Amino acid sequence: xxxxxxxxxxxxxxxNFKILxxxxxxxxxxxxxxxxxxxxxxxxxxxxxxxxxxxxxQIIENLSSWTNVPICLDSEGAQVRNQDMxxxxxxxxxxxxxxIHNKYTVGDENNMSxxxxxxxxxxxxxxxxxxxxxxxxxxxxxxxxxxxxxxVELGGRVGSNKAADINRHIDLDPITIKDEAAFKxxxxxxxxxxxxxxxxxxxxxxLVRNIIGDNTNLISKIESIEGVLxxxxxxxxxxxxxIDRGDLSREVSIEKIPFIQRTIIARSKSMDTPVYVxxxxxxxxxxSSAPTRAEVNDVASTLLMGASGLVLAAExxxxxxxxxxxxxxxxxxxxxxxxxxxxxxxxxxxxxx
Numbered sequence: 001x002x003x004x005x006x007x008x009x010x011x012x013x014x015x016n017f018k019i020l021x022x023x024x025x026x027x028x029x030x031x032x033x034x035x036x037x038x039x040x041x042x043x044x045x046x047x048x049x050x051x052x053x054x055x056x057x058q059i060i061e062n063l064s065s066w067t068n069v070p071i072c073l074d075s076e077g078a079q080v081r082n083q084d085m086x087x088x089x090x091x092x093x094x095x096x097x098x099x100i101h102n103k104y105t106v107g108d109e110n111n112m113s114x115x116x117x118x119x120x121x122x123x124x125x126x127x128x129x130x131x132x133x134x135x136x137x138x139x140x141x142x143x144x145x146x147x148x149x150x151x152v153e154l155g156g157r158v159g160s161n162k163a164a165d166i167n168r169h170i171d172l173d174p175i176t177i178k179d180e181a182a183f184k185x186x187x188x189x190x191x192x193x194x195x196x197x198x199x200x201x202x203x204x205x206x207l208v209r210n211i212i213g214d215n216t217n218l219i220s221k222i223e224s225i226e227g228v229l230x231x232x233x234x235x236x237x238x239x240x241x242x243i244d245r246g247d248l249s250r251e252v253s254i255e256k257i258p259f260i261q262r263t264i265i266a267r268s269k270s271m272d273t274p275v276y277v278x279x280x281x282x283x284x285x286x287x288s289s290a291p292t293r294a295e296v297n298d299v300a301s302t303l304l305m306g307a308s309g310l311v312l313a314a315e316x317x318x319x320x321x322x323x324x325x326x327x328x329x330x331x332x333x334x335x336x337x338x339x340x341x342x343x344x345x346x347x348x349x350x351x352x353x
Contacts, residue, residue, distance in 0.1 A: 017303060017307070017308065017309050017310065017333050017336075018042040018043065018274075018276065018308060018309030018310075019040055019041050019042050019043075019309060019310060019312070019326060019329055019330070020041070020042065020043045020044075020045055020072070020276060020278075020309060020310070020311040020312070021036050021041045021043070021044055021045065021311075021312050021316045021322075021326060022044075022045045022046075022047055022074075022311070022312060022313045022314075022316055022317040023044050023045065023046060023063075023316065023317060024047070024050065024316070024317025024318050025317070025318055026316065026317060026318050026319055026320070026322050027316050027317060027322040028059065028062075030062075030066045032322055032323065033063065033066045033067050033069075034066060034067060035323045036069075036316070036322065036323060036326055037067045037068070037069050039323060039326045039327055039330060040326075040330055041069055041326060042069065042070075042309070043069065043070050043071075043072050043193060044063060044067070044069050044070070044071050044072065045072045045074050045195070045311070046059060046060075046071060046072065046073055046074060047074050047313075047317070048073060048074060048075055048076050048178065048179060048182050049074075049076045049079070049081065049161065049197075050161060050317075051182075053178055053181055053182060053185075056182055056185050056186075057185055057189065060185070060186070060189050060191065061189075064189075064190075070192065070193055071186075071191055071193065072191075072193035072194065072195055072217075072219065073182055073183060073186045073191055073193070073194050073195070074194075074195040074197060074221075075175060075176070075179040075182075075183070075194070075195060075196055075197045075208075076115075076116070076176045076178060076179055076197060077174060077175070077176070077179070077196060077197025077198040077199075077221070078172035078173065078174050078197070078198040078200070079116075079163055079172075079197060079198055079247070080114055080115070080116070080119050080129075080163070080164045080165065080166065080170075080172070081114065081115050081161050081162060081163055081164060082107060082112050082113070082114055082115075082131055082132075082158065082160070082161065082162050082164060083104055083105070083106075083107065083112070083113045083114065083115060083160070083161065084104075084106050084107065084160045084161070085106065085107040085108070085112070085158060085159055085160045086106055086107065086108050087159075088159035088160060089157050089159065090107060090108060090109060090157065090158050090159070091109060091155070091156070091157050092109065092136045092138075092152045092155050092156060092157075092158060093109070093152060093155050094152050094153065094154060094155035095151070095152060095155075096109070096110065096151075096152045096155075097110065097141075097149055097150065097151060097152070098110055098111065098112060098138060098149075098150045098152060099111050099112075099147040099148070099149060099150075100112055100113065100114060100120070100123070100129075100138075100140075100147060100148040100149075100150055101113045101146065101147045102120045102145065102146050102147060103146075107158075107160075112158075114164070115176075116172065116173070116176045116177075117177070118172075118173075119170065119172065120148070122170045122171075123140055123143070123148055123166070123170075124140065124143065125140050125141060125142065125143055126139070126140060127139070127140045127166055127167060127168065128140075128153070128166070128167040129150065129164055129165075129166055129167075130164060130165050130166075130167075130250075131158050131162055131163075131164040132156075132158050132159070132162035132163065132164070133163070133246075133250070135156035135157060135158055135162075136152065136154060136155065136156040136157075136158050137152075137153045137154035138150035138151065138152060138153065139151045139153050163247065163250075165250045165251070172198075174196065174198065174199070174200065174203075174204035174207055174208070175196075175204075175207055175208055175211065180211055183208075183211050183212055184211070186212075187212065187213075187216075192215075192216050192217055193216070193217045193219070194208065194212050194216055194217070194218055194219070195218075195219040195220075195221060195242065196208050196218065196219070196220050196221060197221045197223065197244075198221065198223055198224055198227065198247070199220035199221055199222060199227050199234055199238075200224055200226040200227050200230060201226065201227075201230045201233065201234070202230070202233040202234060202237055204220075205218070205220060205234060205237040205238055206237070209237075217239045217240070218238050218239050218240075219238065219239065219240045219241070219242050219276070220234055220237075220238040220240070220241055220242070221241075221242045221243075221244050222234075222241055222242065222243050222244065222248070222264060223243075223244035223246070223247035223248045224247070224248065224251055225251045225252060228248075228252075228260060228264065231264060231267055231268075232267070235267070235268060235271045235273050236271065238273070239273075239274075240273065240274045240275065240276060240308070241264065241268050241273055241274070241275040241276070242275070242276045242277075242278055242311060243261055243264050243265075243275065243276070243277045243278065244278050244279055245257050245261065245277065245278065245279040245280065246278070246279035246280065247279075248260070261277065261302070261305065262305050265277075265305045265306045265307055266305075266306065269306050274308035274309065275306075275307055275308055276307065276308060276309040276310065276311050277302050277307045277309075277310060277311065278310075278311035278313055279311075279313065280295075280298075281295065281298065281299055281302075281310055281311070281312060281315065281329070282295050282299070282312065282315050282325050282328060282329070283295065283314065283315070285315050285319055285320075285321050285324060285325045285328065286314050286315055286318065286319040286320065287319070287320055288321075289320075289321050289324055290328075291325075291328055296328075296332060299329065299332050300332055300335070300336065303332070303333065303336045304336070310329055312325055312326065312329065
């Protein structure tokens with residue numbers, strides 16, 4: 001028994017969790033990037049959904065001169081989004097009519113447009129479009145060549161480039177034209193890490209492998225019911241799995257998410273595939289200098305489930321405390337490694353940190 005406990009203690013102590021940090025307006029500068037590196041960030045994520053293709057080469061050049069931390073290009077993938085709005089707080093009033101245009105249009109209270117190219121043609125009268133995590137619900141009531149007319153069934157505020165979902169399945173290409181161009185830029189500039197958003201099946205993985213080759217590191221993001229159901233065929237083909245709890249909660253009721261997370265982690269571990277968890281880890285730290293108790297408990301529970309790493313998104317991309325958020329993740333990891341089965345509760349509570 002003593003031997004078994006010793007082995008368990010060693011396993012706890014040597015756990016080396018990865019920290020993935022998304023870069024954005026709050027962190028895409030030399031000072032913050034270097035502070036994040038000093039605080040053990042293992043991978044810097046560039047979200048192509050929020051990055052202009054024309055800016056990508058310069059961003060990669062800057063990062064490569066600022067840090068030795070590897071860079072990961074994260075695809076847009078099979079995701080419907082609205083395009084630019086005139087402000088980040090455009091209000092759609094319930095009962096109003098909004099035109100959804102068949103070409104790029106800067107949105108306002110009565111107009112918007114969608115990406116990717118081609119989604120417009122797939123929308124039909126009667127379809128319902130939810131924008132920005134249910135902030136707004138639009139029902140298509142008329143369709144013509146140049147625009148769709150939609151009734152605002154649920155009003156709310158919408159900013160630019162917000163994710164949207166439709167109340168029925170629409171096939172979208174797993175890799176957008178922009179994704180392919182961005183991945184080719186990354187390959188040209190020596191990037192070795194790529195992430196495929198909305199990986200739904202093995203075919204999606206093969207398509208991206210045809211672009212990035214086999215000598216790169218591929219993270220498949222599981223953020224749809226189809227991806228969860230096809231996990232068995234995806235796992236053998238990829239290097240890591242990333243559970244995006246945010247987009248997954250568009251298709252699965254929120255109370256099921258913790259249990260789906262636990263299941264995905266267990267299945268990934270059974271096949272020796274590292275698995276990361278993203279979305280709302282320390283969401284309150286986007287504005288606050290400290291997380292909530294519930295957030296800390298969620299992060300700790302995710303580690304205890306067997307996650308290989310944690311992904312900070314809004315916290316480091318647009319938050320007010322990007323470095324503070326990473327430091328908090330480090331603190332929770334430190335406590336995970338400290339609390340072994342034979343730890344003295346009293347000693348740990350009163351230890352000097």
